[in-house]
Amino acid sequence: MDSDGGLAAPYLTGLRLTGRRVVVVGGGQVASRRLPRLVEAGARVCVVAPTVSPALARAAEAGELTWWPRTFRTGDLEGAWYVLAATDDAEANRAVSAEAERLRVFCVRADRAEEATAWTPATGEVDGVQVAVLAGRRPREAARVRDLLVGVLDRLRRRAA
Ligand SMILES: C[C@@]1(CC(=O)O)C2=NC(=C\c3[nH]c(c(CCC(=O)O)c3CC(=O)O)Cc3[nH]c(c(CC(=O)O)c3CCC(=O)O)/C=C3\N/C(=C\2)[C@@H](CCC(=O)O)[C@]3(C)CC(=O)O)/[C@H]1CCC(=O)O
Numbered sequence: 001m002d003s004d005g006g007l008a009a010p011y012l013t014g015l016r017l018t019g020r021r022v023v024v025v026g027g028g029q030v031a032s033r034r035l036p037r038l039v040e041a042g043a044r045v046c047v048v049a050p051t052v053s054p055a056l057a058r059a060a061e062a063g064e065l066t067w068w069p070r071t072f073r074t075g076d077l078e079g080a081w082y083v084l085a086a087t088d089d090a091e092a093n094r095a096v097s098a099e100a101e102r103l104r105v106f107c108v109r110a111d112r113a114e115e116a117t118a119w120t121p122a123t124g125e126v127d128g129v130q131v132a133v134l135a136g137r138r139p140r141e142a143a144r145v146r147d148l149l150v151g152v153l154d155r156l157r158r159r160a161a
């Protein structure tokens, strides 16, 4: 917990992940939604999960990411620059988050945002302009505002063309 009790707004930044190890623990719906952006950003992604979605299994087969088909163990975060805890097991998410904290690696926790050191924005891109929206733990609002902004950027781009 940060010194202000978690009330300050997060500090927005852009992680440059090319060639850097990112560990995603869990391979279900939430991990599958977030994985494509991480791969596109050039991260060396390792997914740790006993089972993964068909899309993640295909990405692993294609060599786009590494899949360790087992539950999380202490030591799995070694060398990671960024971590996502996205299992459906609160105890596993807690262990991932605690290990990341110990290693001082920023970590998203899909089930308990107030205990995480990073949050995932709703993102979009138009012609090299990236948009990232956080709406104070209101993910549907974040996605709605992202869609509005992408729509505006798209109209501006078409008008300029
Ligand atoms: C924007 C987006 C980005 C992405 O995920 O890529 C995103 N969540 C999305 C969708 C979504 N999230 C949830 C549902 C199902 C329920 C529903 O429909 O409402 C759906 C819809 C779905 O899954 O379809 C439930 C939910 N979300 C969080 C918790 C836990 C908590 O708040 O403690 C729970 C309860 C879990 C539970 O009950 O266990 C937490 C977070 N979710 C965030 C991001 C972070 C900051 C957002 C901000 O500040 O604005 C934050 C704080 C941390 C993080 O996880 O990084 C993405 C839309 C992307 C898009 O549409 O493109």
Ligand SMILES: NC(=O)c1ccc[n+]([C@@H]2O[C@H](COP(=O)([O-])OP(=O)(O)OC[C@H]3O[C@@H](n4cnc5c(N)ncnc54)[C@H](O)[C@@H]3O)[C@@H](O)[C@H]2O)c1
Pocket (backbone or CB within 6 Å): 025, 026, 027, 028, 029, 030, 031, 048, 049, 050, 051, 052, 053, 070, 071, 072, 086, 087, 088, 089, 092, 109, 110, 111, 139
């Ligand atoms: N933050 C968000 O945006 C958001 C959105 C929806 C749901 N959630 C929450 O996120 C969590 C994950 O949701 P989901 O829909 O992706 O779940 P899911 O059931 O689709 O996937 C869970 C994954 O976790 C893996 N897993 C289970 N125990 C594990 C362990 N010990 N080590 C490693 N992997 C393990 C499973 O093999 C599976 O791949 C849930 O707590 C859910 O409530 C968060």
